[in-house]
Amino acid sequence: MAIVCSVADQGVAALTNILVLVVAARLSTAAGFSVFSLVYAVFTVLLGLSVSYVGQALVLESGGPDVRGACRSAVVFTAGASAAVGAAMGAALSFVPGGTAGGLAVLGLVLPVVLTQDTLRYCFSALRLPHHALAADLVRLAAAVPALAVQPYGSDPARLVAVWGLSALPAVLTAVALLRPRLRGVPADPWRYLRRGHLGRRFAAEFAVGNASSQLAIVGLGLFASPLAVGALRGATTLFGPMNVLFNAATGFGPPLLNRSPVLGRQIRATLALAAALAMLAAAWAAVLYGLPGRLGRQLLGATWESAAELLPATGSQYAAMAAGTCALLTLRVLSPRTTLPLQVVFSLVSVGCLLGGYAVGGVLGAAWGMCVGSALKGCAAWLRVAVLAVARR
Structure with missing residues (x-):
């Protein structure tokens, strides 16, 4: 209950x-x-x-x-x-x-x-x-x-x-x-x-490098470049809110379920299967949203629909990549929790660079694809780390 x-x-x-x-x-x-x-x-x-x-x-x-x-x-x-x-x-x-x-x-x-x-x-x-x-x-x-x-x-x-x-x-x-x-x-x-030694300082630092950096980069786009970019990006990601619920559930309830099985190979196969399922679900949801008639889209997001709809393929691809990255980090939290912070630090900065570089090259659409590339690189690096740990423990 x-x-x-x-x-x-x-x-x-x-x-x-x-x-x-x-x-x-x-x-x-x-x-x-x-x-x-x-x-x-x-x-x-x-x-x-x-x-x-x-x-x-x-x-x-x-x-x-x-x-x-x-x-x-x-x-x-x-x-x-x-x-x-x-x-x-x-x-x-x-x-x-x-x-x-x-x-x-x-x-x-x-x-x-x-x-x-x-x-x-x-x-x-x-x-x-x-x-x-x-x-x-x-x-x-x-x-x-x-x-x-x-x-x-x-x-x-x-x-x-x-x-x-x-x-x-x-x-x-x-x-x-x-x-x-x-x-x-x-x-x-x-x-x-x-007081010194409060654990929240470490958690806040990990959030700052893992999540806040990309959010602040989007805020920076709105303040110094194009405010409309923030509305379009936020509108597109809002439509993928159900995927965020699933990601949070996987992160919150995954570790105790994985720990029920001490077999390393079984744990990795389980998270790989979960990653594939979530990625396919993200792709299917993106296809459903992209196929919405404009009339229904405007009922959802009003005047922001037109700009957000153009970003749906990029945002759907980003969420598919995020599914892979989320499940890889979930695996690492079970196998070796200390390895997640360095990955978060490096690839959050990479993601910010991809976001800003994409905007410089292709405007708002370029920024959306830049976020996708950043998420894909982070997921690949996390799964590579899982593979290295798996080989080392054999």
Whole structure:
């Protein structure tokens, strides 16, 4: 039952993100969605850093004697740190002209709400209460999508960011109500997250080189080159949201399943089969999306559909390559966990180079194919490392 609730919770959280972007695209002009996408990309980076620094370290204490104190400390730290960062963003950008600066300023104001809500999810995971996390995320889904859907067409991106951020308040209140009886009387020590040796520093560094670098490169394209590029890339990748759910499920639940079989060859064959299945599924999903009539496509992404549709072959190919890379990294986490960080560092920089080089050569379409090439190179390198380890252990 706990596994079912955990998978369902991941699915609901992913569905919320997908529907938020879809609804925002339908309500916006192409230029407006580009700004919203850029702000959302910045949020994605900040969320990833928060999850790495606080959430991943927190779940390692699951079942430990101090888990309740760790949960209370995590919530207090996240609320305080995100409020400080958000206030700085809001103060610095409030008087900067332009829609992008306005959207980022509003993001700073709602940052404590959205980041605290996510940390509460990890508290339930650490306390082994995934059904409570699922309940709070269902409230989040039920509040966010209707709140955005009732906004008028052509709404300012800053307004959409504000509505999206504040719609997390019901989920926060629900989670706090469910969590409070478990943490009553437990002291908080938020300073533990600033002490030397905190594991979250390593996790945050791995996220920064593994995921945040490519996100920041896309943000850079929007700020210094073409804001429309961000909207097109984000629109195309939003349509592949179901694949992200499957990748996350493979990463989260794959290691314990693989460890049930100590036979090396059997483990590798299992992840190879999973990689092939996910790659074929990504290709099939890309074919379905590419065959959508324009009328249906515009119902999904509004004015952004035309630019996003041109990128679907490249994005579908990228997700097929990502399937191979995800399963290779899953294999390495089981065989030799320390080998993943160097791969992430090197090939994340390679991916950024491919993204920027592709944009320089072929514009937005070139950037999409550059991301595909970067993912393919990363997957090949990871599987090569798996092969070397397999030979060494024979």
